[in-house]
Amino acid sequence: MSRIDSRNVLRLRFREILPDRSEEDAARLALRSRGDQPKTVHVPGLRREGDQIRADLATIPLPDGTWDVMWVSRDGRSEPVATRDPGFSLAERAAYLAEPRDRELRVIRGPEGRLRLRSAPARPYAEVEWVDVTDSHVAISGVLAYVPRTPGRQEARLVARQRELSGVLTVDAEVADGAFSVRVPLADMAAAHESARAHNEWDLWLTTPADGRELRLASLADDIVGKKKRISFPSTVLAGAAGRVRIRPYYTVHDHLSLLATEAGAKAGAGR
Known part of the structure; x- marks a missing residue:
């Protein structure tokens, strides 16, 4: 041992x-x-x-x-x-x-x-333990990593940033005894889709009012490296401003969790 x-x-x-x-x-x-x-x-x-x-x-x-x-x-x-x-x-x-x-x-x-x-x-982050995709939401849960954990419940926010673009979406989240959970609605993300860019990647961060620190969502605790090529999630299709948009979670090359939006008729490919 x-x-x-x-x-x-x-x-x-x-x-x-x-x-x-x-x-x-x-x-x-x-x-x-x-x-x-x-x-x-x-x-x-x-x-x-x-x-x-x-x-x-x-x-x-x-x-x-x-x-x-x-x-x-x-x-x-x-x-x-x-x-x-x-x-x-x-x-x-x-x-x-x-x-x-x-x-x-x-x-x-x-x-x-x-x-x-x-x-x-050791950089503080939000360790993702569960991801579930529905027709309209992505549910994510996990624990805070390498930060002080406050007993009881506290308010939190998930911030989604449209990589290399200007889009920013926020949604309420919950932290209880160091564990977090959030449901990310996808309709606004589909409406903000930039069709001129083939891949719209949305990077996810968790923040709490206690210290305002932003924690990147990632899965780093296990011994699986290179999740980008090993783990795939289902996608869902929603109506966007200029057509139908396909959205799915994915792991980046650094095992961070992000969301990838593409035009539903286009080949989905892989985010970075």
């Missing part, structure tokens, strides 16, 4: 500890960056608990990038940690999103079976 908990503690569970490693030796761990000029960061203060080792990474200044998890022997030699665990738990990831942070850590399994750690900036 290999996990990062909500406190940025790396937890490793082993099927066995090799007999030639003493407890002190087995608890020596390091992270080595990948690239032409690898850098090694030693992890101090490891805790041994039965078949688990816990490493607190919260205070280690780890630069952005992908790091190999390494054992370091008494004589200074190092070897990569092998794993069969993909390193992902949806429930644990949900707990990770619930706390504000400025850095995100993930454990991943490399293609050759080596354990790696990925460090990246």
